[in-house]
Structures are given as C-alpha cells and as structure tokens.
C-alpha cells in the first residue's frame with residue numbers, strides 16, 4: 187500500500203475529529219460488556235459472593251489488537267514493500283516505550299476467536315515472503331527484545347533458492363527461536379482470479395493444492411508450521427476464504443485495520459508498513475480499533491471489467507465512536523462519498539467519485555473514538571478490478 191494513502195487516511199480522520207459533534211445517533215447505551223468479558227465475569231462472581239475484588243490491572247482487558255505486516259527490512263529493496271532498518275527500529279522502540287504487548291499471531295487469533303479478552307495494546311508482527319532481510323535485519327532486533335513474530339512463506343521460492351529470500355536452514359533457526367512459520371501458498375499466485383477457461387472446480391482445486399502443498403513443504407522443513415494463511419497480494423474472494431476455512435486455517439489479508447470481536451478471521455486485516463518514517467502515522471495504526479462494519483454488499487471485491495464506481499454497503503452499529511464523522515477514502519482518490527441510507531440502522535453506502543482503475547483499490551473508512559482523542563475505528567475493503575478486456579492486471 188502506498189504510504190501516502192495511509193497518511194491521507196490518518197490526516198483526514200484527524201481532520202474529521204474537529205467537525206461538530208452532534209451525538210444524536212448514540213441512541214443506544216454502549217455496553218462495556220463485550221470489552222471486558224473476563225473482568226466482567228469475574229466481577230459478577232465476586233458480587234454474587236459478596237466479595238469486593240479489585241483486579242490488579244482494571245483497564246487491561248480489551249477485545250481488540252493490531253497485526254502489522256512487513257516485507258523487507260532494508261535500504262536496497264523496493265520502497266513500496268520496505269522499511270529501512272532505522273524505521274523498523276523506530277517502530278520497535280515505539281512499541282516498547284508505549285508498553286505494547288507483542289504477541290505471537292497464533293495466540294492472538296485464538297484469543298479473538300474464543301471471544302476472550304486481550305491485554306490493552308497488543309500487537310502481532312508478521313513478515314510476508316520470507317525475504318533475506320528478515321533474517322539479517324529484523325530477526326536480530328526482535329531476538330534482542332525477545333519478541334515473537336510470524337513469517338509467511340511461499341515455499342517454491344525457498345525450494346528454488348531464489349536470490350533475496352531466506353533458506354530453509356535460516357527459517358528453521360527462526361522457528362527454533364520462537365518465530366511462527368505460516369503459509370503464503372506454494373507459488374504466490376493471485377488466488378481470487380480464475381484463469382480464463384478454468385472451470386470453477388478446477389480453479390478451486392488449484393487454490394486447495396497451493397495451500398496444502400505449501401503446508402506439506404513447511405511441515406517437512408520446519409517442525410510445526412502454524413495453520414495461518416496469508417493471501418498472496420492480500421487478494422481473496424468469498425470462495426477462496428471458504429476454502430481457507432475448510433482447510434482449517436485462519437486467513438490474514440493486507441487490507442488495513444485493527445482486529446476485533448467482529449473481524450472475519452478468514453481474512454483478518456493487517457496494516458502493511460513500508461516507506462514512511464512518519465511515526466504519527468505508525469502510532470495512529472497501532473492505536474486503532476476495529477470498526478465493526480458488516481458488509482451488506484457485495485459478497486466480495488472481485489469486480490467485472492465495466493464496474494466503474496462500485497458501491498460498498500455497510501451496516502455499522504452504534505459504538506464508542508462518532509459515526510457522524512465517518513470518513514472514507516479510496517486509494518488514489520482521496521476522500522470518497524459516504525451516504526447514510528438509514529442512520530438509525532447504521533446503514534451506509536460508500537462510493538467513489540471517479541471510476542476505479544484496473545488493479546487493487548481499497549476503501550478505507552475511519553470513525554474517531556468518542557472516548558479517546560486520536561484513536562480511530564478503522565475498516566478497509568479491497569476491490570480487484572480486471573483490465574477493460576477482462577484480462578487481469580500484472581500484479
């Protein structure tokens with residue numbers, strides 16, 4: 187993702203915070219219950235028993251977390267998929283200084299799935315593609331802090347010994363030292379696009395083979411690969427997500443946002459990080475929360491070639507955020523139209539002013555917290571649009 191776009195979202199969201207704040211559609215009281223299951227249950231037991239308890243960390247249980255996605259950590263790799271070692275160090279420094287809990291991704295996802303609370307300020311660090319710089323630059327810095335991380339591997343790249351990627355020995359060393367090794371397919375294809383002339387069953391069989399064969403290779407080379415699948419290019423569609431779930435995997439995408447109790451764990455959002463040294467943008471991301479938007483339409487983001495200005499219809503329940511300040515952005519277009527169809531029901535339609543170009547476009551929507559300044563609730567939706575002749579864009 188272009189870091190300028192991320193900055194645009196952060197800046198726009200912050201700008202929206204200064205708009206008037208009529209509170210008229212916070213009609214329903216916001217229940218703290220989903221935020222504090224663990225403590226609430228404990229307190230209920232204590233109240234029933236007539237015992238006063240004071241948890242050691244009363245505000246420390248929340249229902250959300252943030253997953254960060256890196257590719258390269260280096261200075262001579264493409265800026266769009268790289269952070270410099272200095273920027274990476276600054277990110278880690280920020281997390282340490284602000285008392286973030288860095289958790290293994292498998293643990294984080296299991297917690298969320300079980301509906302159990304997490305410590306406040308929990309993040310997981312992930313690296314896609316198993317680039318060599320993860321071993322040389324990221325790993326030493328993470329090992330020094332004793333922080334866990336997950337590497338998503340496209341196994342053909344390692345099997346073929348491609349330059350710029352880790353070797354199996356290095357991946358084994360990471361795995362032996364606390365890293366989780368996850369599945370990024372065998373050959374890194376665009377899974378959401380059937381090939382021309384492919385039957386649906388042949389296409390889905392290819393998707394299944396990509397995931398299963400990669401997992402077999404990971405299991406053969408590293409002791410205990412986790413059952414988490416990172417979609418190549420962050421691209422998924424409804425049938426692909428179903429396949430991932432059928433195979434017993436969690437899925438993670440590259441659409442930005444925090445994860446929360448309503449997140450779809452077959453395509454959980456992650457914040458892709460690259461290029462920018464802007465620590466304000468980084469802080470906005472790690473402090474963000476999941477906007478619990480339910481997609482009413484469409485079923486997924488794979489578009490027809492003539493779909494110019496696709497509308498995204500969401501239902502967003504009332505919550506501790508200011509929906510009247512909901513702002514949405516499209517990659518390359520800046521702010522786009524937000525049209526409330528039924529405010530009381532939280533139904534909103536989001537659409538761009540300009541036709542989408544072929545390729546990937548994200549609609550990012552943010553609503554400022556009504557409780558904490560500078561905290562945004564965030565939702566992102568990914569579109570994939572083919573070329574006008576129906577062929578697919580290069581990557």
Ligand SMILES: [Zn+2]
Nearest residue numbers: 314315418419
């Ligand atoms: Zn990748």
